[in-house]
Amino acid sequence: MIVFPTIELQGGKCVSLTRGRLEEPSIWHVDPVQTAQSYASAGASFIHITDLDAVAGEGNNDELIQEIVQKAGSSVQLGGGFRTRQRVEEWIDKGAGRVVIGTLAVQDPTTVQELATRYPDQIVLAVDVFQGKLMTEGWRNAGAMDPADFVRAYDSAPLAGVVVTDIDADIGDQEGQLGVISGVAAATRHPVIARGTVRSLDDISRLKYVANISGTLVGRALHAKDIDLAEALDVAQPVPEPKAEFQ
Structure with a gap:
């Protein structure tokens, strides 16, 4: 399983959100x-970055993100405000290893299917769920499509994966949250990346045994030092299955 250490940017600062509330960020002074x-x-083989200003449609952190892409030393999976074909292509040209698309995938699935075909294994679908509904426009509007039906519609596209966030359960009942994410995971053939579920190393261990979940985004727990990244990467490694002894 891949652990994606996550950086959420707002006004050039590292922040974390509670239940997707853009107006109430926790700021990390790093x-x-x-x-x-x-x-x-x-x-870390991949670092996930979300541009929250682009999500809100209130500017962006492009220069800072470009610096991270150039200097980080790991591939970058970038999300936030990708609502046009031009912006997706621009960031792939700038060196983003993967681009995460949510709202555009709901509003213009033909374009996203074409992007996935043109950039195989570089386009990631974002599925943001609130009270069972698919959310768009920076988690502010509920879509009409069921999350499971939404991911099924992209089964034929060569996606790199699907990031699933249960916004409502961001700090709530983890069992319920895993239920939402595993339900979406069961509806797609693509590898699923869980978001917002990890608060301890035990949570990573648990995710390893949920069918079709191949990765997890970890942000707040790293900033708060509740998790050491090196230990998390070690826990995420596959455990060799015992081999039968033949006589």
Whole structure:
């Protein structure tokens, strides 16, 4: 399983959100570029970055993100405000290893299918769920489509994966949260990346045994030092199955 250390940017600062509330960020007083470099040094193969200003449609952190892409030392999976084909292609050209698309995938599935075909294994679908409904426009609007039906519609696309967030359970009942994420995971053939479920190393251990979950985003727990990234990466490694002894 892949652990994606996560950096959420708002106004050039590292932040964390509670239940997707853009107006109530927790601010971490760390340098974003140095933080990304430290994640790479710990062994992370991918770093996930979300531009919350782009999510809100209130500017962006493009220059800072470009610096992270160039200096981090790990591949970057980038999400936040990708609502046009041009912006997706622009960031792939700038070196983003993967681009995460949510609202555009709901509003213009043909374009996203075409992008996935043109950039195989570089497009990631974002599925943000609140009270069972698919959310768009920076988690502010509920879509009409069921989350499971939404991911099924992309079964034929060569996606790199699907990031699933249960916004409502961000700090709530973890069993219920895993139920939502595993339900979406069961509806798609693509590998699923769980978001917002990890608060301890035990949570990573548990996710390893949920069918079709191949990764997890970890942000707040790393900033708060509840989890050491090197230990998390070690826990996420597959455990060799016991071999039968033949006589």
